[in-house]
Amino acid sequence: MNEIRKEIMEEVYLTYLPADKFKTGELSIQMVTPLRKETAGLNAMLPAVLRRGTMRCPDMESLAAALDRLYGAQIDYTVRKKGENQCVGFVAGFIDDAYVPANEKLMEQVCRLMGELLLDPVTRNGRFLPAYVEGEKSNLIDAIRAIRNDKRDYADLRLLQEMCADEPYGVSRLGDEESAQHINNQKLYQHYQNLLTTSRVEVFYCGSCSWERVESAVLEALSALPRGVVEMPAVAQLSLPPEEPRLVTEEMDVTQGKLSMGFRCDNTDIPAMIMVNLLFGGSSNSKLFLNVREKLSLCYYASSSFHRVKGIMTVSSGIETKDYQKAYDEILKQLQAVQRGDWEEWEVPGALSTMINSLQSLSDTQGGLENFYLGQAATGQAEAPEDLAAQLRQVTEERIMASAGTVKLDTVYFLKGKEDVQ
Amino acid sequence: MKETKYTRIGEKTLWTKLANGLSVCIVPKPGFARKYAFFSTRYGGMDMRFQLNGEWLDTPAGIAHYLEHKMFDTEEGNALQDLTKNGAEPNAFTSNAITAYYFDSTEHFYDNLKILLSFVSVPYFTEESVAKEQGIIGQEIGMIEDNPEWQVYKRLIECLYKTSPARVSVAGSVESISHITAQTLYDCHKAFYTPSNMCLCVVGDVDAAQVLSITEEILPKEGGPVIPRDYGGEENLTPAVKESVCRMEVSMPSFLAGFKCRPGKGGEAQMRQNLIGDLACDVLMGESSPLYAKLYADGLINGSFGSCYEMLPGVAYAYAGGDSNDPKAVQQAIIKEAARLVKEGIDDAYYQRIVRANFGSTLKSLNSFENIAVSMVEGYFHGYDPYRFPEVFDSIGKEDLIDFLRENIVESHGAISIINPKEESNS
Numbered sequence: 001m002n003e004i005r006k007e008i009m010e011e012v013y014l015t016y017l018p019a020d021k022f023k024t025g026e027l028s029i030q031m032v033t034p035l036r037k038e039t040a041g042l043n044a045m046l047p048a049v050l051r052r053g054t055m056r057c058p059d060m061e062s063l064a065a066a067l068d069r070l071y072g073a074q075i076d077y078t079v080r081k082k083g084e085n086q087c088v089g090f091v092a093g094f095i096d097d098a099y100v101p102a103n104e105k106l107m108e109q110v111c112r113l114m115g116e117l118l119l120d121p122v123t124r125n126g127r128f129l130p131a132y133v134e135g136e137k138s139n140l141i142d143a144i145r146a147i148r149n150d151k152r153d154y155a156d157l158r159l160l161q162e163m164c165a166d167e168p169y170g171v172s173r174l175g176d177e178e179s180a181q182h183i184n185n186q187k188l189y190q191h192y193q194n195l196l197t198t199s200r201v202e203v204f205y206c207g208s209c210s211w212e213r214v215e216s217a218v219l220e221a222l223s224a225l226p227r228g229v230v231e232m233p234a235v236a237q238l239s240l241p242p243e244e245p246r247l248v249t250e251e252m253d254v255t256q257g258k259l260s261m262g263f264r265c266d267n268t269d270i271p272a273m274i275m276v277n278l279l280f281g282g283s284s285n286s287k288l289f290l291n292v293r294e295k296l297s298l299c300y301y302a303s304s305s306f307h308r309v310k311g312i313m314t315v316s317s318g319i320e321t322k323d324y325q326k327a328y329d330e331i332l333k334q335l336q337a338v339q340r341g342d343w344e345e346w347e348v349p350g351a352l353s354t355m356i357n358s359l360q361s362l363s364d365t366q367g368g369l370e371n372f373y374l375g376q377a378a379t380g381q382a383e384a385p386e387d388l389a390a391q392l393r394q395v396t397e398e399r400i401m402a403s404a405g406t407v408k409l410d411t412v413y414f415l416k417g418k419e420d421v422q
Numbered sequence: 423m424k425e426t427k428y429t430r431i432g433e434k435t436l437w438t439k440l441a442n443g444l445s446v447c448i449v450p451k452p453g454f455a456r457k458y459a460f461f462s463t464r465y466g467g468m469d470m471r472f473q474l475n476g477e478w479l480d481t482p483a484g485i486a487h488y489l490e491h492k493m494f495d496t497e498e499g500n501a502l503q504d505l506t507k508n509g510a511e512p513n514a515f516t517s518n519a520i521t522a523y524y525f526d527s528t529e530h531f532y533d534n535l536k537i538l539l540s541f542v543s544v545p546y547f548t549e550e551s552v553a554k555e556q557g558i559i560g561q562e563i564g565m566i567e568d569n570p571e572w573q574v575y576k577r578l579i580e581c582l583y584k585t586s587p588a589r590v591s592v593a594g595s596v597e598s599i600s601h602i603t604a605q606t607l608y609d610c611h612k613a614f615y616t617p618s619n620m621c622l623c624v625v626g627d628v629d630a631a632q633v634l635s636i637t638e639e640i641l642p643k644e645g646g647p648v649i650p651r652d653y654g655g656e657e658n659l660t661p662a663v664k665e666s667v668c669r670m671e672v673s674m675p676s677f678l679a680g681f682k683c684r685p686g687k688g689g690e691a692q693m694r695q696n697l698i699g700d701l702a703c704d705v706l707m708g709e710s711s712p713l714y715a716k717l718y719a720d721g722l723i724n725g726s727f728g729s730c731y732e733m734l735p736g737v738a739y740a741y742a743g744g745d746s747n748d749p750k751a752v753q754q755a756i757i758k759e760a761a762r763l764v765k766e767g768i769d770d771a772y773y774q775r776i777v778r779a780n781f782g783s784t785l786k787s788l789n790s791f792e793n794i795a796v797s798m799v800e801g802y803f804h805g806y807d808p809y810r811f812p813e814v815f816d817s818i819g820k821e822d823l824i825d826f827l828r829e830n831i832v833e834s835h836g837a838i839s840i841i842n843p844k845e846e847s848n849s
Contacts, residue, residue, distance in 0.1 A: 021453035023432070023788050060718060064710025068775035072782030095782050098432060131719070139724050142745065145673035149570055253671055253844065255564045285506040294500075297554065300561035318565060346507050353509030353529070360528040364456045365789070 003373075003384065008203075008215055011230040012222060015373050016214055017206040019366075024096055025107055025207025026366035027214075028078075029114050029222075030089035031199040032378045034234035035081060035168045041175030041183055042191040045140045047077035047088045049188065052132040054116040066113060071095050073110050075117065080371075081173040082378035083309035084236040087202070090114050091370065096208055107209050108217045115221025119196070126189070133185045144177045152301075155258035155415045156316050162248045163262040163411035169236060169310050197228035202377045206366045233378050238311040240264060241410035249414045256300070257321040258415040261331060263313045263407045270308050271391040272403040277306035277313055278351035279400070280338050285350050287334040287343075288315065298327045309379045313407060321416045328412070339404040341397060348397060355392055359385040423448065423630055430812045431785060435798070436630055443618025443645030446637060447798050449625040451791070457531040457626030460795035461542055462522035464621075464803045465614035467592030468735050469519075471652040474613045478652070481610060482601040484559070484594015487516040489607050491555055492547055493523065501541035510534045516592050518734045520799065526791065532632055539622075539640040545611045547604040560596045570672045574841045577666040578678040578741060581837035584662040585654040588737045616646025623798045625791040653736035656685065661837040669844050676726075677749030677840045679756060680741040683830045686733045686804070693806040694814050697780075699731025699740060701818065702826040704776050705768055706760055707742055713759045722752050740830060749840050760831035768820050777815060784811050 004016040033043060057063040067073045073094035080087045092114055094106045122129055148154050157172055164170030174180075201222070205214045241264040265273055274282075281288035281304030288302040302317040319327045337343070362368045362385045372385065383391075423436040423446075436448040470481050493514070494502045505512040510527035512534075523542050527534050566572050576591060583589050593599075624633050659682045683699065686692035707713050707729050717723040729742030746752050787793045801808040 019453075021451070023785050059715065061710060061712060061715035064715075065772075065775060068710050068779035070782075072779030072786070074783075074786075093786060095785050099430070099785055135718075135721065138721070142674055142724060146745075149672050151568065255568050256561065283506060284512075285503050290503070293558075297557045297561075300558065300565055318561070320561075350507040350509075354506060354511070357509040357511065357526075357528050360455045361526065364454050 004211055008219060009222060009225065010227045012201040012203065012225070013377065014203045014205070014215060014218055015377065016211050017369055017373075018208070018211075019206055020096075020208040022096065022207065022366055023099060024093050024366065025209060026091065026093050026205070026370055027107065027111055027114065028089065028091040028204040028370050028374070029118060030078070030087045030202045030204075030374060031195055032082075032085050032087050032202055032233050033195060033199045034231065035084050035086045035171050037171050037176070037179065039191065040086060040171050040173070041140065041179040042188060043086045043088050043195070044079045044174045045136050045180070045183060045188060046192055046195065047079065047090065048136040048139060049128055049132050050117050050121050051075070051077040051090070052136070053122040053129070054113075055120050055122055056116060058122040070106055070109055071100060073106060075110070075114060079173055080374070082375045084168040084234040085378045086173065087374060087378055090117055093366070098208070107207070107213065111217040111221045119222070119224045127185045128189055130185055133188060137180065137183055140174065141177055141180050144172075144174050144180060151252070151254055151256070151258050151415060152316060152318065155260045155413060156314065158248070158250070158415070159260035159262050159314060159411060159413040162246065162413055163312075167237070167239065168234065169312070197226045198231045200230055200233055201225070202374055204370050204373055206369050233380065235380060236310045238264075238266070240266065241408045245409040246411045247414070248411065249416060251416055251418050253418050254415070255417060256318050257324065257417055259317045259319050259324065259327055260413045261315040261409060262411045262413075264410045265311045265313055265403070266406040266408070267403050269399055269403045271388070271395045272399040273306055273308065273313075274355065274392060275348070275351060275395050275400045276338055276404045276407065277304055278355055279343060279347055280304050280313070280335055281315055282306065283351060283354045285347070285354070287337060288317075288331065291334055292317070292327065292330050296330060298323055298330060302331070324414060324416070332409070335404070335407065339401060339407070341401045348400070352392060356389050359389045423634075426809075428809045431788065431809065433788065433809055435809060438634070440617065440634070440638060442641060442643055443616070444637065444641060445621045445802055446634060447621065447623040447802070448628065448630050448633060449623070449794055449798065450628070451626050454627055455528045456526050456791060457528070457628055458524065458526040458624065458791040458795060459531075459535050459538055460522055460524040460623045460625070460799065461538055462520050462621050462623070462799045463614050464519070464619050465521050465610070466517050466519040467590065468587040468653060469614070469651050470587055470590070472613060473650040474609060479609065481606055482594060483590045483598040484592070485602055485606060485610055486521055487593050488555065488559060488599055488602050489610055490514050490516045490521050490523075491559060492552060492607060493542055493545065495546050495551055496541050496544070497546050501537055504537050505534055508534050508537075512538070518588060518592060520803065522796070522799070524795065531626070531628065532636060535624075535633065535636055536640055539637060543615065543641055545608060545615075547607050549604050552602065552604045552607065556599060559593065559599055563593050563596055563599075566591070566593060570670050570676060570841050573668070573670060574676055574678050574743070574839050577668065578680045578837065578839035581663045581666050581839055582661045582680050582682050582739055583737065584657055586657060586737050587653055588734050613646075613649050617641055618645030619649070621799045621802050623795040625794050656736060659684070659835050661835070663837060665838045665840070667840045667842065669842050672841055672843050674745050675747060675749060675840060675842050676743065676745045677752070677838060678741050678743035679749070679753040679836060679838045680739050681830050681832070682835045683731070683738040683740060685736050685738045688805045690806045690810070690814065692733065692804050693801070693808065693811070694817065695738075696731065696733055697811065697814055698818055698822050698826050699733075699738070701776060701780055702823045703729040703731055703740055703742070704780060705773065705823055706763065706827060706831065707756055708776065710776070710779070713755065717752060717755060722746055722748055722755070749838060753836065753838050757831060757833055757836065760827045764824055764828045768823060770820075773820050773823075781812065781815055
């Protein structure tokens with residue numbers, strides 16, 4: 001890919017990926033700011049309130065009408081966690097000029113609308129509209145509570161909250177309910193002004209328009225963006241596990257228990273750790289999948305993820321409450337197998353192949369590319385998917401074992417059923 | 423292969439039918455690294471009663487899904503692992519009407535295609551491996567039953583239908599799957615996994631000749647007989663029950679309101695009916711409708727609200743829902759707004775932009791290889807060409823939507839399913 005990345009205004013970066021194979025163009029404008037317990041809720045609520053209306057399109061109905069006329073262009077607000085940063089803003093998808101019957105140019109119009117959403121919200125007496133703030137406040141609180149509905153997500157979130165209780169990484173991307181309750185119009189508006197001035201802005205475009213068209217559309221849309229002292233994106237710190245792993249157990253009225261385990265990885269060999277995770281539980285050919293799920297039928301699902309900017313690996317599994325100890329032991333046994341280099345001949349090339357496939361496939365979806373490049377930008381990394389693929393091909397079995405050897409259990413979170421329901 | 427170009431959407435398809443009756447579709451995608459193969463049989467959760475060798479067979483609920491799980495077993499081991507070793511991402515699903523096996527890969531595509539075609543066409547079950555799967559699928563059923571979104575949907579369908587197999591969960595129940603044996607699985611495979619009941623769709627930058635020669639080499643030379651199926655006869659449009667309410671571990675009430683509609687009859691008319699149903703839902707309660715804005719502003723719905731029109735074998739229904747603190751008020755507002763539109767008509771400019779938006783989002787869905795393959799295969803099984811959507815859009819007018827709303831979105835066709843929070847979490 002011939003990507004271009006350039007600072008087009010003070011601390012405003014445009015990443016440009018030319019591609020004409022898609023039916024659509026994708027444009028994203030994101031504010032990147034360090035993740036903190038005190039501001040997470042404000043940041044999460046802000047794009048939702050902004051998405052309610054602009055001076056030109058002051059309510060959802062007129063915004064939706066404007067988007068319909070742009071051939072069903074979509075502008076979604078997003079709230080994401082990238083390392084120890086929160087990224088909030090808008091992502092737009094709109095059909096490529098080639099398929100617009102009336103020869104209209106959609107990118108410029110979509111970009112202008114995004115700029116208005118960000119910089120020209122509908123206000124009254126120097127505040128947001130109270131109805132929008134109240135509505136989105138209760139939506140945010142509902143969304144925070146709704147995490148409980150999906151027990152798998154809930155268990156994974158609770159694990160990180162417990163494990164990283166004293167670190168920004170333990171803060172959920174939506175913040176917590178208590179802080180959300182304290183948000184009011186005045187605080188939110190103040191925070192908005194502050195965020196516009198101090199956050200790094202990352203703009204991303206993928207589609208068939210030229211660099212010049214995109215750059216000038218973005219410059220125009222953001223011309224009113226105030227710039228002050230910009231706070232740099234946070235760099236996550238690695239921590240060590242406690243002497244003895246912590247165990248947290250909670251009860252809920254559910255049929256299936258959820259066992260989540262968090263590990264700290266005390267090494268900086270990222271490509272090798274990616275391989276460790278793939279072998280351990282990161283694919284459908286991993287040790288967790290083949291042994292814990294398939295061979296022993298201990299879980300319906302069992303998989304691991306590697307949070308590379310934070311040096312954390314987590315395991316997520318769904319088990320019968322009565323099988324807790326068996327599943328726990330078996331998961332650790334599989335990790336030990338990776339540490340010892342106890343694998344069959346096909347496992348390492350298979351894992352590598354899986355990862356290469358997913359890196360090569362990235363360039364086939366605009367959403368995947370946007371998310372990848374935002375993650376890279378927010379965590380200060382520069383390599384393209386193909387660079388990462390090249391590094392992975394260099395990883396030796398010795399490096400995998402050495403990296404796996406530094407992986408230590410930190411926290412266990414178990415969500416168990418109230419009674420052992422069959 | 424028969425080549426068709428679709429200039430309005432910048433697409434091309436290649437179709438052929440092999441001597442054994444298998445239909446093969448290739449959708450070329452130059453410039454993409456991914457290659458996607460989707461191998462599907464017209465056999466799903468609803469096909470429980472069918473005729474084989476002149477005799478009617480009743481098979482247990484959940485058997486199509488069970489069979490899907492067991493198909494990955496091969497005499498040498500497991501096809502899932504063979505594909506993953508080659509860097510492919512394989513998976514499968516069973517819906518009401520079809521079962522599909524697919525993978526995507528950037529490398530070793532043709533090797534992976536051989537594995538896919540081979541494991542789906544050669545069954546290998548033992549009593550022991552079938553019995554072992556009961557545990558895994560039992561867990562899956564447990565997990566699905568804990569899911570509020572699934573519960574609210576299943577209960578809506580049970581309200582709407584009296585006898586249709588659409589009522590039955592695709593995965594079945596722990597009880598129903600306990601009756602499945604290796605023999606029943608072999609019977610179902612023999613009936614439905616014949617080339618003439620299947621369709622292969624490949625999306626990506628591939629060599630068509632090589633795809634065909636691999637397919638001819640691996641698959642059986644003979645097709646199979648047409649299998650008559652029984653979906654319990656067409657129901658009238660009155661729901662079995664008007665409402666279902668239950669409690670689960672959720673933070674706020676969620677609901678689905680459904681309306682029974684006349685089933686499709688296949689062919690391009692079915693595709694047209696589908697688009698009319700979707701457009702009517704959008705005009706009535708889509709994100710840019712006056713009703714949506716009002717319900718949102720009144721705090722009766724939030725961003726989780728959505729609506730759609732669904733057509734399954736022998737049944738069709740429109741439904742809408744999400745989280746709400748007053749589901750019945752939303753249901754009533756929908757019925758009232760439909761009546762208003764029928765009476766006052768649809769504003770012309772509004773109608774035009776809804777059609778624009780629908781065209782845009784249908785076009786957008788062509789970025790997804792999965793969507794392309796699923797719609798090609800479904801279109802093939804129902805006798806229409808999904809890439810003709812711009813022409814079919816052109817053939818639809820406001821009056822079609824009004825007719826749809828008048829006939830379907832009325833109190834007498836409606837039912838509602840509600841999930842309330844448990845008392846203790848309702849603080």
